[in-house]
Amino acid sequence: MRGKQPACFKDATEPAPRALAYRLRQASGLGQGSGSKGGPVELADRGLEGSGGRPKDRGRVSALQLGLSLEKLEEALVQLKEEVGPQGDVALVTKDGFPLWISTPDQGRANRTALLGFSLTALAERVLEELSRGFWEYTVVTAAEGAVLLLRAGKEAVLLVATDDPSGQERLLEASRGCTRALVQFL
Amino acid sequence: MSTNPRHQQLEQLLKTFVSSTAEVQGAALVTTDGLPLYTALPAGSDENRVAAMAAALLALGERTLRELQKGTMEQLYVKGSDGYIVVLRAGGDAVLEVITSNQAKLGLVLLEAGRCAGEAARLL
Numbered sequence: 001m002r003g004k005q006p007a008c009f010k011d012a013t014e015p016a017p018r019a020l021a022y023r024l025r026q027a028s029g030l031g032q033g034s035g036s037k038g039g040p041v042e043l044a045d046r047g048l049e050g051s052g053g054r055p056k057d058r059g060r061v062s063a064l065q066l067g068l069s070l071e072k073l074e075e076a077l078v079q080l081k082e083e084v085g086p087q088g089d090v091a092l093v094t095k096d097g098f099p100l101w102i103s104t105p106d107q108g109r110a111n112r113t114a115l116l117g118f119s120l121t122a123l124a125e126r127v128l129e130e131l132s133r134g135f136w137e138y139t140v141v142t143a144a145e146g147a148v149l150l151l152r153a154g155k156e157a158v159l160l161v162a163t164d165d166p167s168g169q170e171r172l173l174e175a176s177r178g179c180t181r182a183l184v185q186f187l
Numbered sequence: 188m189s190t191n192p193r194h195q196q197l198e199q200l201l202k203t204f205v206s207s208t209a210e211v212q213g214a215a216l217v218t219t220d221g222l223p224l225y226t227a228l229p230a231g232s233d234e235n236r237v238a239a240m241a242a243a244l245l246a247l248g249e250r251t252l253r254e255l256q257k258g259t260m261e262q263l264y265v266k267g268s269d270g271y272i273v274v275l276r277a278g279g280d281a282v283l284e285v286i287t288s289n290q291a292k293l294g295l296v297l298l299e300a301g302r303c304a305g306e307a308a309r310l311l
């Protein structure tokens with residue numbers, strides 16, 4: 001079982017990462033201990049707790065502000081998922097490889113997807129550094145039956161998008177960039 | 188320089204690709220194990236390290252696609268603030284890595300890199 005959850009959001013000020021995790025879990029229906037098989041959208045707090053998000057580091061955010069930001073965050077991700085289609089994957093993962101928000105047709109691969117996204121990003125950053133190509137912006141992997149995009153979403157997170165339509169990658173890259181701009185405001 | 192005509196052809200192929208494609212600043216043909224075969228890299232680059240990283244990028248890209256069931260990898264490119272790095276398979280045993288500036292026309296680079304990789308695969 002995860003850490004103690006805040007009882008109420010109306011008048012309490014909660015440490016941002018813990019509260020975010022709680023809200024995301026509630027929104028996904030995982031808050032009642034249903035585990036990762038609850039629905040098509042898995043939301044987890046592991047990444048937030050594991051990314052150094054202690055109250056001292058992040059400060060405190062009012063519940064109202066947090067609620068509004070979370071709605072926008074989810075809205076942006078859900079909108080992107082609609083753009084990608086039911087057979088696509090959208091994952092927001094921390095730079096440590098922990099899932100923050102994952103929507104995938106196969107829930108069993110959620111953690112592996114997050115880890116692969118993290119590994120590919122870490123390696124891409126290292127290669128860019130070695131070849132003096134500046135800081136990492138995005139990575140695209142194209143295949144016969146689709147494409148995978150990885151984009152920076154703020155300093156702490158990476159957005160992974162996988163599509164079944166290899167020809168639509170430019171359009172999807174633009175949509176994903178729009179989504180990361182929305183995410184950056186929150187992350 | 189190698190006296191083997193096939194080796195000379197491969198070396199020439201890589202040099203021609205780098206010099207004739209606009210905004211391409213370097214390229215490396217490496218084995219899938221991460222060892223350099225032929226390189227034409229910008230000054231100051233460590234070819235052994237670059238080769239290992241290219242092979243690792245290819246392997247990880249392929250692993251990600253397999254995990255997400257997207258089929259065979261065609262190409263992988265990384266956008267940095269100062270340029271692109273393109274990685275693609277050149278036959279069963281080699282990887283072509285291309286380094287470009289920020290002003291590169293990616294479509295053109297991918298097209299030419301695909302041709303170069305195909306030719307390298309044939310020679311290998």
